[in-house]
Amino acid sequence: MDLRQWWDSLRKRWSRPETLGARGERLAAARYRRAGATILAMNWRAGQDEIDLVALEGRVLVFVEVKARAVGALVTGYYAVDERKKRALRRSVHAYLAALSTPPRTFRFDVVEVTLSGRLPPQVMHYANAPLFPAGYHIARQSSSLGEGAL
Numbered sequence: 001m002d003l004r005q006w007w008d009s010l011r012k013r014w015s016r017p018e019t020l021g022a023r024g025e026r027l028a029a030a031r032y033r034r035a036g037a038t039i040l041a042m043n044w045r046a047g048q049d050e051i052d053l054v055a056l057e058g059r060v061l062v063f064v065e066v067k068a069r070a071v072g073a074l075v076t077g078y079y080a081v082d083e084r085k086k087r088a089l090r091r092s093v094h095a096y097l098a099a100l101s102t103p104p105r106t107f108r109f110d111v112v113e114v115t116l117s118g119r120l121p122p123q124v125m126h127y128a129n130a131p132l133f134p135a136g137y138h139i140a141r142q143s144s145s146l147g148e149g150a151l
Contacts, residue, residue: 020069020070021066021068023068023114023116023122024066024068024114024116025042025043025052025053025066025068027122028052028053028064028066028112028114028124029042031124031126032053032055032057032062035057036057037055037057037062038056039053039054040054040055041053041096042054044092046091046092046096047091048088049089049095050088050092051063051089051092051093051096052064053112054096059104059105059106060104060106060107060108061104061106061107062108062109062110063089063093063096063107063108063109064109064110064112065081065085065089065111066111066114067080067081067111067113068115068116069113069115069116070117071115071116071117071120073115076113077112077113077114077115077125078111078125078127078130081111081130093107093109108129109129109130110126110127110128110129110130111127111130112126112127113125
């Protein structure tokens with residue numbers, strides 16, 4: 001491969017159209033910003049696990065799973081968050097919270113479902129405080145000046 005071919009291959013990679021998932025995440029982030037939230041992280045990774053968005057709404061830390069779908073998808077984005085994804089979310093949330101010097105007192109999990117069509121404007125459905133985890137779910141702190149407890 002000569003220099004020109006190499007450059008052309010790089011240009012093609014950089015100019016690829018936005019993927020369905022990336023577009024959904026961008027639209028979800030814009031929805032949170034319009035609502036006054038601050039986006040702290042996009043595509044935050046802990047090993048193989050990922051949190052699509054981490055936002056701050058007032059004093060509440062919000063972990064967001066974004067599911068983008070084409071019109072007519074057989075399974076809606078909300079129901080596409082299966083047990084495997086829930087386990088991955090738990091692991092990544094634990095890692096995110098462990099990385100903070102001061103964990104938040106309150107956090108929640110949201111699902112944002114983005115339906116995309118070539119002809120129509122995107123439809124963004126926001127499921128705040130989605131019951132993705134068992135009732136009474138909490139993150140136990142490893143250590144603190146007050147002893148072990150829940151956030």
